[in-house]
Amino acid sequence: MVVLKIVNLTKSFGDLEVLKGINLDVNKGEVLSIIGSSGSGKSTLLRCLNELEEPNSGEIIFEGVNLLDAKININQLRQEIGMVFQNFNLFENLDVLENCLIAPTKVLHLDKKSAEKRAIKQLKAVGLSDFIHADTRSLSGGQKQRVAIARALCMEPKIMLFDEPTSALDPEISGEVLDVIKDLANQGMTMVIVTHEMAFARSVSDQVVFMDQGVILEKGTPSEIFTHPKKTRTKEFLKRYL
Amino acid sequence: MMLKFRYLHSLLFSCIAFTIITTLICLFGGINISGVTLLNNSFVLYLCLGVTIVSLLITLISLKKTLPVTLLKVVFILTFVVAGYLLFDLVILGLVRGFMVAYSLASKPNSTYPLMVRIAYIIKTKYSMILNGVWTTLWLSLLGTIFGLILGLVLVILRTLEIDRRDQEGKAFLKKIGHWFANIYITVFRGTPMLVQAIIIYYFLPGILSGVFGIDRSVFINILTPGVAGLITVSLNTTAYLSEVLRGGIEAINIGQMEAARSLGMSRTKAMLHIIFPQAIKNSLPAICNEFIINIKDTSVLSVISVMDLFFMVNMINGASGNQDAIFIAAAIYLVLTYGIAFIMKKIEHKMNLVAKPLPSSN
Numbered sequence: 001m002v003v004l005k006i007v008n009l010t011k012s013f014g015d016l017e018v019l020k021g022i023n024l025d026v027n028k029g030e031v032l033s034i035i036g037s038s039g040s041g042k043s044t045l046l047r048c049l050n051e052l053e054e055p056n057s058g059e060i061i062f063e064g065v066n067l068l069d070a071k072i073n074i075n076q077l078r079q080e081i082g083m084v085f086q087n088f089n090l091f092e093n094l095d096v097l098e099n100c101l102i103a104p105t106k107v108l109h110l111d112k113k114s115a116e117k118r119a120i121k122q123l124k125a126v127g128l129s130d131f132i133h134a135d136t137r138s139l140s141g142g143q144k145q146r147v148a149i150a151r152a153l154c155m156e157p158k159i160m161l162f163d164e165p166t167s168a169l170d171p172e173i174s175g176e177v178l179d180v181i182k183d184l185a186n187q188g189m190t191m192v193i194v195t196h197e198m199a200f201a202r203s204v205s206d207q208v209v210f211m212d213q214g215v216i217l218e219k220g221t222p223s224e225i226f227t228h229p230k231k232t233r234t235k236e237f238l239k240r241y242l
Numbered sequence: 243m244m245l246k247f248r249y250l251h252s253l254l255f256s257c258i259a260f261t262i263i264t265t266l267i268c269l270f271g272g273i274n275i276s277g278v279t280l281l282n283n284s285f286v287l288y289l290c291l292g293v294t295i296v297s298l299l300i301t302l303i304s305l306k307k308t309l310p311v312t313l314l315k316v317v318f319i320l321t322f323v324v325a326g327y328l329l330f331d332l333v334i335l336g337l338v339r340g341f342m343v344a345y346s347l348a349s350k351p352n353s354t355y356p357l358m359v360r361i362a363y364i365i366k367t368k369y370s371m372i373l374n375g376v377w378t379t380l381w382l383s384l385l386g387t388i389f390g391l392i393l394g395l396v397l398v399i400l401r402t403l404e405i406d407r408r409d410q411e412g413k414a415f416l417k418k419i420g421h422w423f424a425n426i427y428i429t430v431f432r433g434t435p436m437l438v439q440a441i442i443i444y445y446f447l448p449g450i451l452s453g454v455f456g457i458d459r460s461v462f463i464n465i466l467t468p469g470v471a472g473l474i475t476v477s478l479n480t481t482a483y484l485s486e487v488l489r490g491g492i493e494a495i496n497i498g499q500m501e502a503a504r505s506l507g508m509s510r511t512k513a514m515l516h517i518i519f520p521q522a523i524k525n526s527l528p529a530i531c532n533e534f535i536i537n538i539k540d541t542s543v544l545s546v547i548s549v550m551d552l553f554f555m556v557n558m559i560n561g562a563s564g565n566q567d568a569i570f571i572a573a574a575i576y577l578v579l580t581y582g583i584a585f586i587m588k589k590i591e592h593k594m595n596l597v598a599k600p601l602p603s604s605n
Contacts, residue, residue, distance in 0.1 A: 050505055052501055052504065052505065054407070070407065070408050071408075074408070075504075075507050075508065075509050076507065077507075078504065078505060078506065078507040079506070079507035081505070082505075082506075083502075083505035085498060085501070085502060085505075087496075087498055089496070089498035089499060089501060089502035090502075091499060091502065091503070091517050092499065092521055093517065093520040093521045093524065094517075102506075102516055102517075103503075103506035103507060103508060106508065106512055106516055107506060107507045107508055107512070148502075151506070152505075152506070155506055155507065
């Protein structure tokens with residue numbers, strides 16, 4: 001079942017064409033990784049999926065609703081699309097628990113008790129139950145990113161978007177974040193992951209997309225992309241990671 | 243041992259301080275210790291000259307040659323002890339002596355009495371007036387800053403409204419009007435002196451309001467007493483400045499905070515309210531405190547519409563006595579108020595920037 005369908009999506013910043021007609025389907029429970037060199041447009045594509053960037057044309061159909069339709073309430077749709085950022089973006093005025101509570105209480109209007117139950121469950125799942133009242137500034141990068149994941153999951157989204165979740169972390173710490181994402185994949189969460197971690201993409205993905213200069217150059221299963229890439233550009237790119 | 247730069251610095255500083263203080267004493271006619279005038283004009287002038295020449299010499303030598311640090315320390319400490327004593331004598335002991343004399347006086351001391359006696363006499367006879375003035379100054383500037391902060395937040399909301407492609411035409415138009423209003427407001431209130439604003443609000447606002455509402459002018463004149471008109475002036479003025487401060491505070495916040503809030507489904511307004519504003523206000527706290535301090539000083543211009551603040555009261559005392567002696571009282575009180583508030587605010591800021599709590603170790 002297709003959860004997210006991207007049709008002919010284009011986006012440009014001024015004269016710079018970043019996305020040149022992207023077509024992509026994401027199935028329910030599938031993990032889709034987007035790889036590619038910097039500037040290939042993969043982060044922009046991801047940010048278009050919850051309309052943090054406004055595409056110029058095309059369609060993004062999420063559960064049968066076109067996200068880009070001017071009449072729909074984008075805030076309502078965003079509740080169902082979780083996002084995790086490269087720089088964590090934890091709310092600096094709130095502590096760990098409050099970070100996870102703010103959206104469920106203010107957006108979903110849950111009462112404080114059930115929101116707290118939800119938040120503690122999620123924080124436990126990412127291994128941070130000892131830190132619920134910690135100041136976010138006192139956390140390590142890996143802990144911050146795990147809080148960010150828990151915060152997004154507290155909204156019980158139908159799909160999760162990860163924008164280079166480990167790029168700001170050193171290799172030793174990124175493992176703890178990748179483990180959390182892997183757990184999530186095993187639970188059947190639908191995910192779109194932009195990443196530079198090839199080994200991770202290979203092990204966790206159902207589908208891998210290689211982007212270059214604003215187009216999808218190649219897509220397929222991890223083994224198709226990583227072991228038998230067809231395009232020379234893909235081979236060139238992957239060579240640096242082997 | 244090499245001469246360290248900071249000693250050179252302190253030496254120069256102490257010499258300048260000494261010169262200023264002794265010059266001040268000289269201006270006030272010297273100091274009187276048990277009947278002997280110690281620092282009369284010529285004596286002080288020679289002393290200042292001497293200290294300045296010696297300090298310059300020491301500085302010049304120390305630039306060429308290394309001097310023992312202990313010598314410089316001794317000179318430095320000595321200068322400060324002398325300067326400190328002179329200042330203490332001038333202000334504290336001077337005031338004590340002044341009060342002792344003032345209490346024995348039956349009538350107002352004339353200009354042959356030392357300044358401190360005259361000041362002490364004013365404090366003794368007019369303290370309730372002065373205290374009333376201080377009270378008015380304090381509540382005016384405090385309420386003005388609070389109202390200014392609230393209205394400034396409203397104004398900054400208007401200024402930062404973003405026109406979305408989903409907005410209907412009417413909503414987009416309203417947002418545009420909001421931008422315009424905020425920009426014009428800030429231009430007008432920052433571009434005219436508070437003195438002028440106060441006069442317009444006090445003398446012309448009742449007429450304008452009665453024209454708008456069709457109610458008799460006297461109704462508004464009764465409402466707009468000098469105090470109310472003054473408060474309105476300070477609030478509106480502060481609004482303009484604080485909205486700029488807050489805009490700076492908002493712009494300093496990482497765009498990721500807004501994006502994260504939006505990605506969780508918060509509307510722009512909710513994100514502003516729960517995420518951006520708390521951080522922006524916290525970031526702007528020093529500037530907001532600064533505005534409060536500025537208001538304490540600037541409310542003095544409201545005496546032009548006869549708001550009975552500290553400056554107004556002191557002016558009245560001066561008018562009655564035919565000299566300007568009481569202005570020193572105003573200067574001292576303004577200084578104490580602003581310094582005191584700055585001190586308290588610093589403590590609060592320090593408390594709010596608490597270092598992260600210690601945490602149990604993990605992983």
